[in-house]
Amino acid sequence: EAAVTQSPRNKVAVTGGKVTLSCNQTNNHNNMYWYRQDTGHGLRLIHYSYGAGSTEKGDIPDGYKASRPSQENFSLILELATPSQTSVYFCASADGGPDTQYFGPGTRLLVL
Amino acid sequence: GQQVQQSPASLVLQEGENAELQCNFSSTATQLQWFYQRPGGSLVSLLYNPSGTKHTGRLTSTTVTKERRSSLHISSSQITDSGTYFCAMKGGGSAKLIFGEGTKLTVSS
Numbered sequence: 001e002a003a004v005t006q007s008p009r010n011k012v013a014v015t016g017g018k019v020t021l022s023c024n025q026t027n028n029h030n031n032m033y034w035y036r037q038d039t040g041h042g043l044r045l046i047h048y049s050y051g052a053g054s055t056e057k058g059d060i061p062d063g064y065k066a067s068r069p070s071q072e073n074f075s076l077i078l079e080l081a082t083p084s085q086t087s088v089y090f091c092a093s094a095d096g097g098p099d100t101q102y103f104g105p106g107t108r109l110l111v112l
Numbered sequence: 113g114q115q116v117q118q119s120p121a122s123l124v125l126q127e128g129e130n131a132e133l134q135c136n137f138s139s140t141a142t143q144l145q146w147f148y149q150r151p152g153g154s155l156v157s158l159l160y161n162p163s164g165t166k167h168t169g170r171l172t173s174t175t176v177t178k179e180r181r182s183s184l185h186i187s188s189s190q191i192t193d194s195g196t197y198f199c200a201m202k203g204g205g206s207a208k209l210i211f212g213e214g215t216k217l218t219v220s221s
Contacts, residue, residue: 035211041213043155045208045210090155101145103156106154
């Protein structure tokens, strides 16, 4: 079973502060994804990556940066956090092609 | 852009009843998956079904690609089936999965 872990699991940040959400996967998957989930919106794709060193914009990238320093790690960075970024963030990995995505447990972020 | 619409938005059943969840998508899907999310939990893949009919346990998914629709049938629902079911699609060689907004299922005794 694919393993995707996220840290922190819960985070309280102040408006204007910098927040970094981390994701690690141990299955050597090429593709990694960051989503946010808000009530009434399902999951929306923020950034994704095809492999180490690559990042691609998803559907709602504004206000977020991503970093993929290695095959295993994919970070989501909020340089200047805003209350509208309060949400639950999920990381996922997949091996490309016709396969499933494996999701991490999620990070609850509250921006005050 | 590509869109995925799910219906109904919510569904309440008595234990033992069957559930039928629908998913419609705006463009040709090369990949179609159904996911389950327990309240407050993460997402788990249930079925990968880009076309035809697939079964696993009490779940049956039927995808008609040229009609841009998929369904998920849950037979003999159980209280533990309660949660939100998401349909997600990929199209045209993209690595992006586009999610619907989910169907919230509540099964009571």
